[in-house]
Structure formats: structure tokens, C-alpha cells
Amino acid sequence: MKIIDLLANSAAVEPRRAAMKSGGIEVSYERMLSDVCSLAGKLKSAGCSRGVNVGIVLDNSVEYLISFFAISAAGGTILPLSAHMTAYEVAGFVDGADISILITGEMPVARQSLDKLAGFKKVTIVRVRYDNKNLEVDTSILGNCAADEQNADVALMVPTSGTTGPPKIVMLTDRQLISNMIVYRSLMGFEAHNVVYCALSFHHIYCICAQILTHASLADTFLISDKPFFIRDFLKAVEANNVTVAAFVPYMAVLMAAFPKPQMFNLRSLRHITLSGAKTPKSTYRLLTEKYKGIQFINTYGMSEAGSRISIAAPSPNGFPIESVGRPMPSVSVKIVDDSGITLPPNCRGEIMVRSSGVMKGYYKQHDLTAKTIINGWLKTGDLGRLDDDGNLFILGRTKDIIISGGENICPFEIEECLIEHPAIREAAVVAQRDKLLQEVPCAFVVKKDTSVQASPVDILKFCKTRLSTHKVPRAIKFLEKLPKLGTSKVDRNALKQMANKLP
Amino acid sequence: MGTNRTEKMGRAEIVEQICPILEPWVSDADLIDRISEQTNLVTDLGLDSIGILQVILGIEKEFGISIKNDELDSETFSMLGNLVSVIRDKLYENN
Numbered sequence: 001m002k003i004i005d006l007l008a009n010s011a012a013v014e015p016r017r018a019a020m021k022s023g024g025i026e027v028s029y030e031r032m033l034s035d036v037c038s039l040a041g042k043l044k045s046a047g048c049s050r051g052v053n054v055g056i057v058l059d060n061s062v063e064y065l066i067s068f069f070a071i072s073a074a075g076g077t078i079l080p081l082s083a084h085m086t087a088y089e090v091a092g093f094v095d096g097a098d099i100s101i102l103i104t105g106e107m108p109v110a111r112q113s114l115d116k117l118a119g120f121k122k123v124t125i126v127r128v129r130y131d132n133k134n135l136e137v138d139t140s141i142l143g144n145c146a147a148d149e150q151n152a153d154v155a156l157m158v159p160t161s162g163t164t165g166p167p168k169i170v171m172l173t174d175r176q177l178i179s180n181m182i183v184y185r186s187l188m189g190f191e192a193h194n195v196v197y198c199a200l201s202f203h204h205i206y207c208i209c210a211q212i213l214t215h216a217s218l219a220d221t222f223l224i225s226d227k228p229f230f231i232r233d234f235l236k237a238v239e240a241n242n243v244t245v246a247a248f249v250p251y252m253a254v255l256m257a258a259f260p261k262p263q264m265f266n267l268r269s270l271r272h273i274t275l276s277g278a279k280t281p282k283s284t285y286r287l288l289t290e291k292y293k294g295i296q297f298i299n300t301y302g303m304s305e306a307g308s309r310i311s312i313a314a315p316s317p318n319g320f321p322i323e324s325v326g327r328p329m330p331s332v333s334v335k336i337v338d339d340s341g342i343t344l345p346p347n348c349r350g351e352i353m354v355r356s357s358g359v360m361k362g363y364y365k366q367h368d369l370t371a372k373t374i375i376n377g378w379l380k381t382g383d384l385g386r387l388d389d390d391g392n393l394f395i396l397g398r399t400k401d402i403i404i405s406g407g408e409n410i411c412p413f414e415i416e417e418c419l420i421e422h423p424a425i426r427e428a429a430v431v432a433q434r435d436k437l438l439q440e441v442p443c444a445f446v447v448k449k450d451t452s453v454q455a456s457p458v459d460i461l462k463f464c465k466t467r468l469s470t471h472k473v474p475r476a477i478k479f480l481e482k483l484p485k486l487g488t489s490k491v492d493r494n495a496l497k498q499m500a501n502k503l504p
Numbered sequence: 505m506g507t508n509r510t511e512k513m514g515r516a517e518i519v520e521q522i523c524p525i526l527e528p529w530v531s532d533a534d535l536i537d538r539i540s541e542q543t544n545l546v547t548d549l550g551l552d553s554i555g556i557l558q559v560i561l562g563i564e565k566e567f568g569i570s571i572k573n574d575e576l577d578s579e580t581f582s583m584l585g586n587l588v589s590v591i592r593d594k595l596y597e598n599n
Binding site: 084086225227228229230231232233236251255258259260261405406408437438458461462465466469470471473475 | 576
């Protein structure tokens with residue numbers, strides 16, 4: 001079974017049901033499948049086939065979901081990128097992930113990025129636009145498609161953040177994704193005819209698994225907003241469209257808990273909101289359950305490499321301890337190990353290891369890294385946790401230096417590399433600074449070069465913004481005479497974290 | 505920082521004061537130069553959800569006001585002019 005079959009089955013069973021609603025547009029499952037097939041035909045004509053990597057640079061939109069399924073239908077590998085990436089970042093993925101075709105639209109930001117990009121790389125650009133109920137496709141074939149036979153079975157490639165080196169790209173097959181989704185779907189016990197509020201960006205693995213694949217397979221309706229996230233918009237949309245389910249990252253939950261008068265809106269249709277991406281604060285969770293009686297807030301834990309759900313605090317009569325992320329799904333084995341890889345008994349803190357049919361095929365073109373990450377079939381998550389006597393999983397921290405801001409994983413090394421390219425900077429270190437809303441934000445410590453090049457923190461921020469997506473741009477730039485070191489070379493990140501948290 | 509002045513700020517003055525807050529979150533500096541009350545922060549400047557949160561925090565700090573999240577939705581936030589009205593109302597709501 002392939003990703004496209006999930007949609008084809010739903011279109012066969014519920015042809016007239018609305019698949020997507022966005023702005024004034026409503027598209028039925030039958031229509032969506034027909035648009036998907038039409039785009040797939042054009043992708044094939046442009047050279048798309050098994051083992052060809054196709055990037056999507058689009059905002060959340062009707063066009064996005066059509067493109068997602070069309071790539072699968074054309075036999076290619078879906079590589080979802082964010083529409084808010086800079087040209088620099090998109091170019092990095094075009095090279096690093098061997099993208100042959102990029103699907104994009106008319107948004108000013110992506111257009112600007114791709115115009116710059118087209119000059120130095122021969123990728124085929126496919127622009128899609130849903131206009132007046134018709135899908136318009138404009139293809140500029142600029143180069144030949146390269147098919148990677150070794151990865152012909154890969155359905156989806158998802159960029160993820162490493163602590164060092166360039167971003168890693170996780171390869172997942174149809175079987176891995178669909179087997180994981182089926183178990184997740186059955187544990188959630190969805191009723192029929194859901195209206196799904198899409199608050200997360202479609203390129204997020206949590207959204208791909210918990211929303212796109214799950215609800216397309218159930219012939220549910222996606223309510224798509226291309227606007228930034230505001231709680232008031234969400235609550236209005238629930239009332240106006242009888243939304244039944246949503247998926248949030250913690251900052252959205254924090255905003256929802258703080259919303260002063262939710263009783264202004266009729267939220268009776270809303271059954272559950274799943275929470276993932278990072279740990280939702282206990283106080284937020286309590287407030288949500290007190291304020292929004294009748295809505296279930298369900299903690300889940302997953303990661304791209306696990307393809308993607310690992311555990312969920314699924315609806316159950318006994319409930320779960322507030323801070324746990326529930327029990328591992330029945331198809332997933334979880335163990336906690338110490339530094340030497342020895343399995344620890346319940347209630348001991350250690351690294352979380354995962355084994356399941358959903359675990360990735362590997363990192364794209366990084367065999368050594370894959371071998372270090374999947375050991376005897378067990379995936380090293382890099383997350384610290386513990387299992388209690390009842391098998392509930394608790395996340396306690398991370399072994400890696402990744403920063404998680406507003407549910408987005410950020411690699412500090414990527415920001416440091418960008419900073420060092422600034423002519424006035426000799427050394428840079430980026431650490432997580434605590435933030436009330438986003439939980440963590442990147443904070444940069446830099447050492448200036450002994451040159452005449454002058455740069456203020458604002459100049460440096462502007463420089464970062466030309467290369468990095470918004471969430472990666474440091475919240476603060478602090479100049480130091482030298483970076484604190486452990487021994488001769490290793491930067492003392494803990495010392496910097498403490499300094500960052502003392503900043504106003 | 506907060507503002508502490510006896511004279512009321514004009515709308516243009518508020519726009520001028522918002523520009524440096526927006527600047528770090530906008531990739532193309534030319535866009536900032538062309539900013540007006542009709543500028544759409546999302547479609548013209550390309551701000552995403554996280555960028556918007558940062559800008560709101562920046563505005564709260566700069567103007568010494570507090571914007572609750574039930575006062576903001578995508579319509580209020582999309583046009584810079586609407587945001588200027590929110591800031592003005594907050595600054596001078598008691599006089």
C-alpha cells in the first residue's frame with residue numbers, strides 16, 4: 001500500500017464528502033483525487049518516477065495536499081519543506097537532498113526564494129494554483145530528473161535537526177508510515193466524519209502522521225488556514241465549521257490556556273486536541289482541562305526517525321499521569337538504557353530507545369550516522385526519559401544540544417555556522433534560552449574578530465535573517481571577550497545556558 | 505522600555521517605532537523602507553506564526569502595553585494600520 005492509496009480508498013468510499021475547505025474553496029474527495037491524478041500526470045511528464053526527490057515549498061493550502069498525494073501517485077519521494085525557508089535554506093536542501101523537482105505556488109516569499117535559486121541550480125519548477133475551482137499547473141523544466149534506485153522505496157524524506165553537521169534527512173517508506181499511522185488511528189478511536197483543524201505547518205512530521213495520513217484515510221475534512229496561528233481564529237473556526245479534532249504544539253496550548261473567555265464560542269463539536277512537539281507544561285495542561293471541559297487533551301510523543309508516533313496518552317477510562325506522554329503504542333517497544341547501553345529497570349532515568357516497524361530506513365546518504373543511530377534494530381532517540389511501573393513514559397530531557405522552540409527543532413550548529421560567516425565574528429556558540437511561551441529560543445554568544453569591521457547586534461540579526469528561517473534567528477546576540485571552554489576546545493554550553501537565562 | 509510622554513503619539517510615529525521591531529523578522533530590508541499602514545504583515549512581509557509572536561512581544565515591551573490574545577486575530581494583525589489602532593487604544597485608553 002502506498003500513501004496515494006489512502007486517498008484513493010477514501011475517494012472510492014466517500015466521493016462527495018468534502019476533503020478540503022480553505023477560504024472559499026471546498027473540494028470533494030472525488031475532485032481531489034482527480035486533481036491529484038492530473039498533477040501526477042504532469043509530474044511524470046516532467047520526469048518524476050520512483051527514486052526521484054520532489055520538494056514542496058508551499059504554505060498550508062489546498063495546493064499543498066494535492067501536491068503531497070500527487071508525488072506519491074507519480075512514484076516520487078515527497079520532501080516537504082517550509083514555505084518560510086530562506087532561499088539559502090531551500091538551496092541547501094536542493095543540493096543536500098538531490099531535489100529534481102520543486103513544487104511551489106505564488107506566495108511572495110517562496111517566489112522570491114526560488115527566483116534566486118533558479119539561477120544556480122537546474123531544478124524543474126512546478127507552480128500550482130487553485131483558481132476558480134481548477135488546478136492550474138505551470139511547469140518549467142530546467143533539468144533532468146535524477147532517480148536514486150537504492151531509495152526507490154522511500155515515500156517521504158523529512159529534514160530533521162542534528163547537533164552537528166548539515167541537517168539530517170530521514171527516509172521513511174510507505175510501509176513504515178502507514179503501519180505506524182494505522183496503530184495510532186486505532187488507539188485514538190476516531191469517530192466518523194471529523195473536521196480537522198490544520199494549525200501546524202504541513203511539513204511537520206507530527207502533522208503528516210497525525211493529521212494528513214490519518215484523516216485522509218478516514219475520508220475526513222481538512223479545514224486549512226494559510227494564516228498565522230491565533231487562538232481567536234481557531235475558536236471562531238471551531239464554532240463556524242464544527243471542528244472535531246486539532247493537533248497543537250505546546251505554545252499553541254499555552255495560548256489556548258491563557259485565552260480569557262472561551263465560553264464566548266460554541267466549542268461543543270471539539271472532541272480532542274493532541275499535543276506534541278515538546279512537553280506541554282503541567283500548569284498549562286491543568287488549566288486547559290479545567291477551562292475546556294468536554295475536550296480531551298492528549299499528550300503524544302514521536303519523532304521523524306520513528307516514523308513517527310511512539311507513545312500516546314490515548315483516551316482511556318483510567319487516564320494517565322498528567323506529565324506522561326502515555327504508553328508506547330502496542331506496535332512500538334521502548335526501553336530505557338544507561339550510557340553503556342544496559343537496559344534499566346522502571347523508574348530509572350536514561351536514554352529512550354525505540355524499536356518498531358515504523359523506524360526509518362535511515363538518514364539520506366549518511367550510512368555512518370544511520371549505523372550510529374539504529375543499533376541492533378533499536379533507534380537511539382537522544383531523549384532522556386523513564387518508564388513507571390505501569391509502563392507510562394515520561395520525557396525528562398535530551399542528550400543532544402537541540403533547541404526546541406515553539407515545537408520546531410533547531411540545530412544550534414546551523415546558526416553558529418551562519419554567524420561565523422559574518423565578517424565581524426570570529427567565534428560563536430548558540431544555546432537554548434528559556435522562554436515563557438515558546439519554551440526555548442536560540443540565544444547567541446559571539447566573539448568579535450580583531451578587525452575594523454564593526455557590527456551591532458541588530459546588524460548581525462539582519463544577516464541571520466537573510467539565511468535562516470525566523471524561528472532559527474537568535475532572540476539575543478551577546479558579545480563576549482572569549483567563549484567559556486571545557487578544557488582547550490569544547491565550548492562550555494552549560495555555562496552559556498546559565499548566562500542566557502540570566503539575560504533580561 | 506515603555507513610552508513616557510505627555511503628548512499623544514501620532515499614527516505615523518507609531519509606525520516608525522514599529523519598524524525596528526519588525527526589521528529582524530523580515531528578510532528583505534527594502535520591504536521595511538516601503539512600509540505603510542496598508543502593509544500586510546503576512547503576505548507583504550512574509551511573517552510566520554513565530555515571527556508574529558516575537559513582534560507582539562517586541563511591541564508590548566517597546567510601548568509598555570499588554571496585548572491579550574483574545575484581542576488579536578489574523579484580521580487585526582494582518583494590516584499594520586489595524587495594529588497601530590490597537591496600540592493607540594492601549595496607550596490612551598484612559599484619557
